């Protein structure tokens with residue numbers, strides 16, 4: 001089609017005109033009929049069980065033969081059998097295992113990528129490249145590798161200065177190594193145009209096509225002649241010996257010439273393999289990067305696997321990459337390759353023609369499950385791409401790129417549902433080579449570059465081409481280091497930048513002091529655009545860029561424990577940027593605030609302080625002092641603050657009741673997944689004597705009715721927790737109090753038992769209900785570090801409420817605050833580099 005979406009068009013036509021559950025159809029085209037089948041049973045019959053009834057079409061032969069000659073890929077019948085017998089033994093495992101060869105060419109790829117780096121200053125090792133297209137670079141890479149494997153002499157399209165001088169072969173001009181790639185690309189474009197004209201291709205002018213074909217033939221012929229003249233000594237003259245004798249090296253031409261001396265045969269077979277192997281692998285690499293750039297999660301996970309086995313890139317060191325590990329251990333890499341081939345099979349359409357009357361097992365009868373008769377001479381189109389998109393085979397998310405389906409879903413499809421390399425008698429000979437080579441290149445890229453980004457508009461459609469090309473890759477970028485911007489109300493603590501630089505040599509840190517007054521509202525405006533534009537990591541309280549200002553942003557480390565300030569910001573709402581809270585930095589100081597206000601209240605400290613001010617020796621009712629032993633603390637929201645509070649309360653002899661929204665029935669689910677300072681908190685969730693959970697009012701009331709002496713409100717503020725505690729809840733607390741022993745300080749009021757401590761956010765409590773609860777004695781007292789409204793205005797009646805301690809949102813303050821946020825940042829920078837999950841990551845669904 002005009003939009004390069006031919007393979008997609010086949011699906012759209014099948015689904016649209018015939019229905020999603022019709023998999024085999026006959027399509028009239030010009031003066032013949034084309035059978036199209038995306039049914040694995042039929043594909044198996046054609047490629048494998050009844051393959052003797054089928055062969056590749058003359059159309060394929062006629063299209064490709066002028067360029068490649070008759071070889072394994074273009075020939076039919078007996079000649080194909082002969083070709084396969086000739087070429088097949090050359091693909092034994094140990095011949096595709098030449099990592100030294102791959103490495104030399106990958107180094108040249110790196111040099112080209114690095115030439116796109118733009119970030120030049122003292123940290124010139126870091127920074128984004130300009131947007132550029134990796135796809136053509138992969139075509140050069142595979143051309144260089146394949147020409148070296150096939151002929152022994154790489155064309156070095158990536159680094160022409162590496163080309164060695166060739167000897168003279170009398171009667172033959174030196175091959176045009178510089179332009180061979182261009183001739184192949186142009187020749188292929190002609191094949192495509194001629195293919196569209198089908199049997200009327202003779203109508204097209206063909207001179208230009210012939211010139212490209214002649215240049216390609218001349219190129220291969222030269223090596224054939226050199227091999228025929230040099231005989232067994234051919235290998236001696238090869239370039240680049242990689243620590244082993246040239247006589248051990250595998251060169252296809254050399255091996256084939258031991259079997260046949262026919263120059264045309266040698267030229268054709270090597271060109272057939274060159275064409276089959278170069279473009280396919282380059283396109284696969286292009287598609288893998290295409291998906292990684294659009295799926296940062298997958299990219300991070302894959303990088304984690306790569307770094308786990310092979311570590312980061314170390315220049316000029318042996319790679320230590322073992323063939324067996326690449327083949328057998330990289331589970332996720334294999335899943336990514338399979339998933340890329342499923343979503344974008346680089347040979348998206350295959351075909352055959354029937355050599356005799358035959359049958360296919362499925363597609364006939366009213367239910368389309370009966371065999372169908374196929375007359376001799378019928379062409380069948382096998383739309384590999386459409387096969388990979390069938391929801392009944394791959395699940396309802398067949399349209400999504402999800403490598404996990406190859407691991408989690410028991411998903412390995414070994415049958416004819418997944419045939420990117422064909423199947424049966426003509427199955428691809430280069431499958432292992434392609435997989436290993438692609439994995440190797442991706443491993444090296446991920447070791448060296450931290451990430452890859454999409455530089456195309458996100459809505460750009462996938463574009464395919466049936467002559468093995470990824471037409472979609474309009475631009476990707478790679479990045480070597482991270483740029484961290486810290487926006488802080490404090491000057492950088494002494495030694496901070498040095499410490500970060502020592503821990504992360506690739507990190508470029510920019511420190512920007514922004515006064516408290518700017519927070520909130522978040523004033524991003526006083527940060528210049530050129531400071532934003534290449535930031536990948538941001539540490540901030542609430543100053544945030546727009547997605548356009550910081551297009552490379554990947555991770556935001558908030559300096560607050562709550563994320564409620566960012567939930568409505570486009571950079572949070574509309575992007576995949578990871579936001580992490582400072583959850584965990586508050587545990588020590590806030591739990592101390594909770595216990596100190598509670599104890600102050602129980603021990604009448606406010607009254608005694610007042611007495612001290614007035615120089616009064618005035619004892620309160622000594623019998624009303626309650627200590628904490630055997631009391632019960634209820635912690636609403638058992639996060640890092642709650643857990644550290646539980647630790648203190650346990651030490652004082654209190655029983656802990658925890659409440660969480662989601663049930664924590666297993667030891668695993670009780671663990672604390674957020675960052676916790678060493679030795680503090682309750683990492684295993686082992687302290688609570690009772691654990692309550694649930695989203696309903698009844699669930700919450702069961703917790704409140706469990707006999708709480710101290711209720712700590714430590715839940716994040718979300719739509720769900722707004723006014724979570726209102727009149728009804730105070731009544732429930734009171735009802736539970738009256739059924740057990742309680743004491744109170746006030747006069748004739750009700751005798752509520754529970755002291756409420758709010759360190760979360762003001763609106764979690766209904767202020768009016770709280771006031772009435774205090775005044776009416778439903779609760780024993782309250783300590784409030786947060787209020788609603790906040791700041792609490794002059795004259796607000798809560799100031800004067802009975803038994804209340806109010807502080808102006810200070811419980812989180814500590815001299816150790818910044819140090820702890822930095823500890824989280826350090827953990828996460830390490831994880832980011834390894835592609836691991838970040839700690840304290842805000843869940844976009846839950847909002848905390």
Ligand code: HEM
Pocket residue numbers: 056072073084087272273276277278280281284345346347350419420421422423425426427428429430431433434
């Ligand atoms: C991602 C990479 C590759 C893919 C997706 C791929 C796909 C295919 C497919 C679908 C066929 C079967 C065509 C048919 O049924 O008529 C095929 C055949 C073939 N492939 Fe590959 N291929 C890849 C890489 C390679 C490489 C690297 C080589 C060699 C260096 C290679 C060599 C061949 C050969 C020689 C055939 C012809 C087999 C025959 O007709 O008997 N392929 N390939």
